[in-house]
Amino acid sequence: QSALTQPPSASGSPGQSVTISCTGTSSDVGYYNSVSWYQQNPGKAPKLMIYEVSKRPSGVSDRFSGSKSGNTASLTVSGLQAEDEADYYCSSYAGSNTWVFGGGTKLTVL
Amino acid sequence: QVQLVQSGAEVKKPGASVKIFCKASGYTFTSYIIHWVRQAPGQRLEWMGWIDAANDNTKSSQSFQGRVTITRDTSASTAYMELSSLTSEDTAVYYCARKIRGPTQPLDCWGQGTLVTVSS
Numbered sequence: 001q002s003a004l005t006q007p008p009s010a011s012g013s014p015g016q017s018v019t020i021s022c023t024g025t026s027s028d029v030g031y032y033n034s035v036s037w038y039q040q041n042p043g044k045a046p047k048l049m050i051y052e053v054s055k056r057p058s059g060v061s062d063r064f065s066g067s068k069s070g071n072t073a074s075l076t077v078s079g080l081q082a083e084d085e086a087d088y089y090c091s092s093y094a095g096s097n098t099w100v101f102g103g104g105t106k107l108t109v110l
Numbered sequence: 111q112v113q114l115v116q117s118g119a120e121v122k123k124p125g126a127s128v129k130i131f132c133k134a135s136g137y138t139f140t141s142y143i144i145h146w147v148r149q150a151p152g153q154r155l156e157w158m159g160w161i162d163a164a165n166d167n168t169k170s171s172q173s174f175q176g177r178v179t180i181t182r183d184t185s186a187s188t189a190y191m192e193l194s195s196l197t198s199e200d201t202a203v204y205y206c207a208r209k210i211r212g213p214t215q216p217l218d219c220w221g222q223g224t225l226v227t228v229s230s
Contacts, residue, residue: 033214036217045205045220045221045222046205046207046217048216048218051215051216052214052215057216057218089154089155091155091157091216093213093214097160097169098171099145099157101147101156102154103154104154
């Protein structure tokens, strides 16, 4: 299966909001409410930030939110902070017990 | 606390195989599925496959054309991923992660990663 499409980079100033998109197809993102978002800092394992499109795990800041429209899911980070600077990956169930990740987006806090 | 601890870094020659372990603790091993994900240097996360720790069912990505074998030992709460016919393109950090059953559930806990370097 092909990777989900994410912009390579995104940026914003402290306190601003930034939205990262994740585009799939009607067979993955568009069909299942299974989009997850992961934050990855350099040299570290990914950390779950959003699951089932818009749910936040316990302990994740409410500045992180998720949504979906059609074949595109989005992660919004509000009130940007320096600690939010990281790589972000989306993932979706792709049917037939397979999963797919996005290409990743490097978020820079200016 | 919930933890997945992986085996250490490996250096392999082209054509060889590598087998990585992922030892779970802090939860009931058979209540979850273990997924394997890899990340080549500077590249994206790539889903490799999974094993249901309860019943040994597995699924691997077609991208690996049968080179991936995922197993588990319930008595040791450990999952294993073996990748064969290694090439330089298999140089990557390999992660295990747990997931509760169901297509919408996420990978909620990850191992620390295992670096595999393939070099002659």
